[in-house]
Amino acid sequence: DSGVTQTPKHLITATGQRVTLRCSPRSGDLSVYWYQQSLDQGLQFLIQYYNGEERAKGNILERFSAQQFPDLHSELNLSSLELGDSALYFCASSAHTSGETQYFGPGTRLLVL
């Protein structure tokens, strides 16, 4: 158990819908990262937040957004969902920077029908 929690574990929704994935980092970690693993692709970095502020941005679509709240939990919002958004979404956390050990949560599996 990494100490990072993600909810829900599974999510099934329809095209055009909007969903919110939630992540709670390890106690004391200030950085949260979101990653996507699609069926035919490796792990892709989406976005990093540090202590409430966006720190780094990767291959995140404009339809996707994230935020980190004062209690340090983070939410990833996916809107206007398409079939291709079906993927495993991981959240990870680290103490401060991306050069430190990142601890991954169990992931949320999203299926868009």
Next chain:
Amino acid sequence: ILNVEQSPQSLHVQEGDSTNFTCSFPSSNFYALHWYRWETAKSPEALFVMTLNGDEKKKGRISATLNTKEGYSYLYIKGSQPEDSATYLCAFNAGKSTFGDGTTLTVKP
């Protein structure tokens, strides 16, 4: 677009064999190199974070080396065991992480 390459793509070894994999990455703008172990139906588990050229890290039978000037890192597993079967991922970090596709190791008893 950053290119992080891992080789081989897959590897089958007998229990007790020692093995190694390679991660190649750009030699500029280096910040950190991460190694992860990823078992099926689980989430990636951090093995090592390496930040300095010449770094060597060890955890039990697994060790890693780093050469930032030539842009590669090696992961070694000594005396492979069936429980080492997993996909080993490296991630090059230059402020944000770019992952390789991984090396899938299968250790046969």
